[in-house]
Amino acid sequence: MSRPVRLLARPEVGALVAALAIFLFFLAVAPAFRSAGSLFTVLYQSSTIGIVAVGVGLLMIGGEFDLSAGVIVTSAGLVNSLFCWYFGVNLWVGALLSLVFCLAVGFLNGWLVMxxxxxxxxxxxxxxxxxxGVNLGVTKLVTGSxxxxxxxxxxxxxxLxxxxxxxxxxxxxxxxxTVLWWILFVALASWILQRARAGNWIYAVGGAAESAxxxxxxxxxxxxxxxxAVSFLGWFVGMHNLYRFNTLQAGNGVGNEFLYIIAAVVGGTLLTGGFGNAIGVAIGAFIFGMTSLGIVYAGWDPNWFRAFLGVMLLLAVLVNHYARRWGSR
Incomplete structure (x- = not known):
C-alpha cells in the first residue's frame, strides 16, 4: 500500500481536513474569530467536551457506549457540593467522595454489561x-431548589x-x-493506544472480543x-464546572453524551469498535468548539448549531466509511 493511501486510511485524516476547512471558513466570515483571544476561547470550549470525549472515544474503540457520560459530569459536582454544604466539611473530602462515587458508577456500568x-x-x-432523577431529586431535597x-x-x-x-x-x-489537562489526557491516551499493551487489548476487544x-x-x-476511565474524566470535568462557577444546575449535562460520541465519530472512531485514535477524537472536539463559537462570532442564529453537528456527523461517517474501503483495497 502506498504512503498516500495509508495516510487516507488513518482515522484522524478526515477530521483534520474538516477542521482546517471549518477554521478557514470562520476566519473568512467572522472577523471576531481572527484574534488570539478567540482561538483560546475555542480551545477552552473544546477542552470541556474533549476531556470526556477522550474516554468515550477509547470506550467506543473498545466496542462499547456510555450514555451516562454527560449526566455524570453534573453528578460529580453535585455530590461534592451538596455533601460539603450540608455537613459543613472540607471540600477536599467531598471531592474524594465524589471521585469514589463516579468510579463506582463506571465500574457498575462495566460490570453489568459484561x-x-x-x-x-x-x-x-x-x-x-x-x-x-437523583440529581434533580436530591438537590431539591437538600437545597429546596x-x-x-x-x-x-x-x-x-x-x-481545589x-x-x-x-x-x-x-x-x-x-x-x-483545562486546555493543558486536555492535552495531557490526549497524550496519555495516545501513548496507551500506540505504545502500551493495554492499547492492543482495547483494539482487540473492540474488533473481535471472542477472538481476543x-x-x-x-x-x-x-x-x-x-x-x-469515562467516569473518571467525567468527574474531572464536573470538578472544573463546580469550582469555576461555584454552583451547579441539577439538570445540566443532559445531551452532552451525544457531543462526546459525535466528537469521537467525527474524529474517525467507528461505531462498530476496533478503529480510531485519541488524536482524531481531540480534533473532533476542536471542531465542536470552533463551530459552537464560530456561529456566535459570525452573528448567526445559534439554533443552527445542532443542524451543523448533524451534517458533520453524517459526513464524517461517510468519509470514514469510504476512506477505509479505499485503504483496504
Missing part, C-alpha cells in the same frame, strides 16, 4: 435516567479551584488550565476499565 451481556447502550441509558448552593466560602475551595478551574494570562490572552479472549486478552477487565 455480567449480563445486555448491550452497553441499554445499560448506560438506564444509568443516565437514574442519575438524572434545582441548583446547588454557593460553596465559595467552604474550606478547600480555593485550593487552583487545580481544576484556574487560568493564567499570556499578554492579553487568558489560558484555562481466545488469545488471552482480559476482555472483562479491559472493558470495565474503559467504563471507569
Amino acid at each position: 455480567r449480563t451481556g445486555i448491550p452497553s447502550f441499554l445499560i448506560t441509558l438506564g444509568t443516565f435516567f437514574v442519575l438524572q 434545582v441548583s446547588s448552593s454557593d460553596i465559595s466560602d467552604i474550606d478547600g475551595f480555593f485550593s 479551584q487552583s487545580v481544576f478551574a484556574s487560568s493564567f494570562g499570556i499578554g492579553d490572552v487568558t489560558v484555562w488550565t 479472549r481466545a488469545v488471552g486478552v482480559p476482555v472483562v477487565r479491559t472493558k470495565i476499565s474503559l467504563f471507569v
Whole structure:
C-alpha cells in the first residue's frame, strides 16, 4: 500500500481536513474569530467536551457506549457540593467522595454489561435516567431548589479551584488550565493506544472480543476499565464546572453524551469498535468548539448549531466509511 493511501486510511485524516476547512471558513466570515483571544476561547470550549470525549472515544474503540457520560459530569459536582454544604466539611473530602462515587458508577456500568451481556447502550441509558432523577431529586431535597448552593466560602475551595478551574494570562490572552489537562489526557491516551499493551487489548476487544479472549486478552477487565476511565474524566470535568462557577444546575449535562460520541465519530472512531485514535477524537472536539463559537462570532442564529453537528456527523461517517474501503483495497 502506498504512503498516500495509508495516510487516507488513518482515522484522524478526515477530521483534520474538516477542521482546517471549518477554521478557514470562520476566519473568512467572522472577523471576531481572527484574534488570539478567540482561538483560546475555542480551545477552552473544546477542552470541556474533549476531556470526556477522550474516554468515550477509547470506550467506543473498545466496542462499547456510555450514555451516562454527560449526566455524570453534573453528578460529580453535585455530590461534592451538596455533601460539603450540608455537613459543613472540607471540600477536599467531598471531592474524594465524589471521585469514589463516579468510579463506582463506571465500574457498575462495566460490570453489568459484561455480567449480563445486555448491550452497553441499554445499560448506560438506564444509568443516565437514574442519575438524572437523583440529581434533580436530591438537590431539591437538600437545597429546596434545582441548583446547588454557593460553596465559595467552604474550606478547600480555593485550593481545589487552583487545580481544576484556574487560568493564567499570556499578554492579553487568558489560558484555562483545562486546555493543558486536555492535552495531557490526549497524550496519555495516545501513548496507551500506540505504545502500551493495554492499547492492543482495547483494539482487540473492540474488533473481535471472542477472538481476543481466545488469545488471552482480559476482555472483562479491559472493558470495565474503559467504563471507569469515562467516569473518571467525567468527574474531572464536573470538578472544573463546580469550582469555576461555584454552583451547579441539577439538570445540566443532559445531551452532552451525544457531543462526546459525535466528537469521537467525527474524529474517525467507528461505531462498530476496533478503529480510531485519541488524536482524531481531540480534533473532533476542536471542531465542536470552533463551530459552537464560530456561529456566535459570525452573528448567526445559534439554533443552527445542532443542524451543523448533524451534517458533520453524517459526513464524517461517510468519509470514514469510504476512506477505509479505499485503504483496504
